[in-house]
Amino acid sequence: MDHNEQRPPSQRAPRADARQNRIRILAAAHARFAVDGLAAEMDAIAREAGVAVGTLYHHFGTKEALLEAVVVDGLEHLAAYMQALLAEPDPWTGVERLLQYMAERQMNDRAFGELIGAQPTLRATTTATKRSLGPLIQQILQRAQASGQLRMDVVVGDIPLLLAGLSERTMTPATCQRYLDIVLSGLRVKQTPPAPSGLPLIW
Amino acid sequence: MDHNEQRPPSQRAPRADARQNRIRILAAAHARFAVDGLAAEMDAIAREAGVAVGTLYHHFGTKEALLEAVVVDGLEHLAAYMQALLAEPDPWTGVERLLQYMAERQMNDRAFGELIGAQPTLRATTTATKRSLGPLIQQILQRAQASGQLRMDVVVGDIPLLLAGLSERTMTPATCQRYLDIVLSGLRVKQTPPAPSGLPLIW
DNA sequence: TATTATATTGAACCATGGTTCAATTTGTCA
DNA sequence: TGACAAATTGAACCATGGTTCAATATAATA
Numbered sequence: 420m421d422h423n424e425q426r427p428p429s430q431r432a433p434r435a436d437a438r439q440n441r442i443r444i445l446a447a448a449h450a451r452f453a454v455d456g457l458a459a460e461m462d463a464i465a466r467e468a469g470v471a472v473g474t475l476y477h478h479f480g481t482k483e484a485l486l487e488a489v490v491v492d493g494l495e496h497l498a499a500y501m502q503a504l505l506a507e508p509d510p511w512t513g514v515e516r517l518l519q520y521m522a523e524r525q526m527n528d529r530a531f532g533e534l535i536g537a538q539p540t541l542r543a544t545t546t547a548t549k550r551s552l553g554p555l556i557q558q559i560l561q562r563a564q565a566s567g568q569l570r571m572d573v574v575v576g577d578i579p580l581l582l583a584g585l586s587e588r589t590m591t592p593a594t595c596q597r598y599l600d601i602v603l604s605g606l607r608v609k610q611t612p613p614a615p616s617g618l619p620l621i622w
Numbered sequence: 623m624d625h626n627e628q629r630p631p632s633q634r635a636p637r638a639d640a641r642q643n644r645i646r647i648l649a650a651a652h653a654r655f656a657v658d659g660l661a662a663e664m665d666a667i668a669r670e671a672g673v674a675v676g677t678l679y680h681h682f683g684t685k686e687a688l689l690e691a692v693v694v695d696g697l698e699h700l701a702a703y704m705q706a707l708l709a710e711p712d713p714w715t716g717v718e719r720l721l722q723y724m725a726e727r728q729m730n731d732r733a734f735g736e737l738i739g740a741q742p743t744l745r746a747t748t749t750a751t752k753r754s755l756g757p758l759i760q761q762i763l764q765r766a767q768a769s770g771q772l773r774m775d776v777v778v779g780d781i782p783l784l785l786a787g788l789s790e791r792t793m794t795p796a797t798c799q800r801y802l803d804i805v806l807s808g809l810r811v812k813q814t815p816p817a818p819s820g821l822p823l824i825w
Numbered sequence: 826t827a828t829t830a831t832a833t834t835g836a837a838c839c840a841t842g843g844t845t846c847a848a849t850t851t852g853t854c855a
Numbered sequence: 856t857g858a859c860a861a862a863t864t865g866a867a868c869c870a871t872g873g874t875t876c877a878a879t880a881t882a883a884t885a
Contacts, residue, residue, distance in 0.1 A: 434831060434882055461873060471834045473875080478832095482873065536790070572800055580787035580801060587739070588783075597775055598783060605808025637852055637861060664843060674864045676845080681862095685843065 441478050443468045448489050452530035456587065457486070459530070490534065494551055497524075501555040510563040515603055517559055518582065522599055525585045532586030535579040568608055581606075644681050646671040651692050655733035659790065660689070662733070693737065697754050700727075704758040713766040718806060720762055721785065725802055728788045735789030738782040771811055784809075 433441075447468035451459040461482055465472045479485040500520060504513040525532035556575045563569035581602050585595065636644075650671035654662040664685055668675045682688040703723060707716040728735035759778050766772035784805050788798065 431830085431883095436882070437832060440832085460871090472873090473834055474832075476874065536787075570804070573804075577797070577800065577804070580791075580793075580797075581804065582787070583789070584739075584783035584786035586786070590783075594780070594783075597780065601773070601776070601780070601784065601805070601808035603808070604812070605804035605806070609807070609812075634861085639852065640862060643862085663841090675843090676864055677862075679844065 437478075440468070440470055440474055444470060444475060444478060444485070445489060445492060448485050449492070452486065452489055453528040456529035456533050461485075486530070490531075493531075498551060498555060501552065501559065504559055505555075505562065510559075510566045511568040511607070513559045514563045514569055514606065517556065518578070518599055518603060521578070521582055522585050522595060525582060526590075526595065529587065532583075536583045536586055570606055570608055573606060640681075643671070643673055643677055647673060647678060647681060647688070648692060648695060651688050652695070655689065655692055656731040659732035659736050664688075689733065693734075696734075701754060701758060704755065704762065707762055708758075708765065713762075713769045714771040714810070716762045717766045717772055717809065720759065721781070721802055721806060724781070724785055725788050725798060728785060729793075729798065732790060735786075739786045739789060773809055773811055776809060 444464065448459070448464045451464045451467060455463070461472055461475055464485075465475055468475075475485060479488055497520075501517065504516050507513045507516070521535075525535075553575050556578060560569060560573060560575065560578075564571055564573070584598060590598075647667065651662070651667045654667045654670060658666070664675055664678055667688075668678055671678075678688060682691055700723075704720065707719050710716045710719070724738075728738075756778050759781060763772060763776060763778065763781075767774055767776070787801060793801075
């Protein structure tokens with residue numbers, strides 16, 4: 420509060436051990452959140468990272484912040500995958516793959532599943548995720564709608580809802596498959612307009 | 623442990639105030655569980671019932687037992703409604719109404735929604751519910767399958783999963799309707815076999 | 826190597842919420 | 856109306872789990 424403590428936005432390079440620990444913590448947190456969901460305990464994460472709890476709080480100020488760091492960390496992969504889906508020749512395939520991917524992700528990462536469902540909890544994290552992924556999902560959906568394959572009334576927010584059933588439970592691959600099958604079938608526009616072959620489909 | 627404490631299965635009639643309180647508690651518990659879900663606090667229930675916490679534990683030994691009492695309490699209505707659905711002329715209507723009813727119930731009663739989803743938690747309550755409702759749901763489904771309207775691969779356990787998205791969130795009636803629409807559409811068998819009119823449909 | 830800012834430690838703190846139980850009140854019945 | 860079992864009370868107990876912080880250790884730099 421005295422001297423000339425004008426911190427130029429970037430301080431000093433973090434210490435080597437600190438950098439290592441940060442990585443270890445993120446890995447451990449990811450693992451524990453995946454298995455235990457949002458209920459994962461800070462002590463457990465610390466133990467798995469080979470570090471004391473205090474260190475978690477030194478790096479990330481709070482449990483929620485740690486969670487957010489983990490989530491944001493994995494966000495790029497997700498975004499990249501969705502970007503790729505936009506390049507799919509068949510728009511409907513994009514929708515299929517999108518749901519399949521989210522489903523798989525939910526099965527492997529409990530916290531992920533719990534996050535995309537809940538609305539008001541953990542404002543920050545949820546917001547960050549939705550901000551980042553929402554527009555991409557929207558494009559995927561719109562493309563499939565424009566091609567007449569996806570119900571016109573579906574909106575981005577429907578996707579997490581429809582996938583909620585896959586969270587927090589153990590289910591056989593068969594059950595999971597059937598679930599996706601049903602939802603996808605429900606999302607798809609029913610009768611492809613009886614198009615007597617020979618005429619252009621849309622106009 | 624001494625004297626002749628052979629309790630003939632029925633003891634003595636419960637006291638009048640106790641009977642009143644039991645009712646008040648059940649009502650309060652129902653209300654709080656509906657609003658706060660399984661996280662409803664015993665103190666809050668007691669307060670709402672105009673009673674001390676200890677009384678809750680006198681009547682029901684534990685929070686889980688209280689929850690179960692509340693659930694079992696409402697089970698008859700549910701069972702009765704489902705029974706009625708079996709009398710529906712059109713089997714598919716039975717499925718529609720079943721989902722609609724469960725959905726509505728989930729929207730109005732948070733604990734209900736949380737219960738039908740979770741698998742290993744609260745073994746007793748969950749078991750009781752499923753024991754009682756499972757067979758009925760199964761009949762409704764089988765009837766619709768026999769009539770060729772419902773996907774043949776659907777099993778009882780799929781229904782809670784498919785409805786999970788409606789739990790723990792606030793959603794507009796429109797969204798809820800769309801959700802049900804999608805799921806029901808996904809459950810329904812696609813093309814009614816193109817049956818050139820004049821021939822019997824099934825054989 | 827001496828110095829110091831940066832990191833780490835983990836026991837202790839605290840809030841939450843289910844549960845207990847000795848003291849007290851109250852319904853019931855002779 | 857006594858007398859006693861049944862019922863109620865609510866403060867205290869306890870476990871859980873996130874968070875703090877003074878003491879300590881360590882990497883970086885001169």
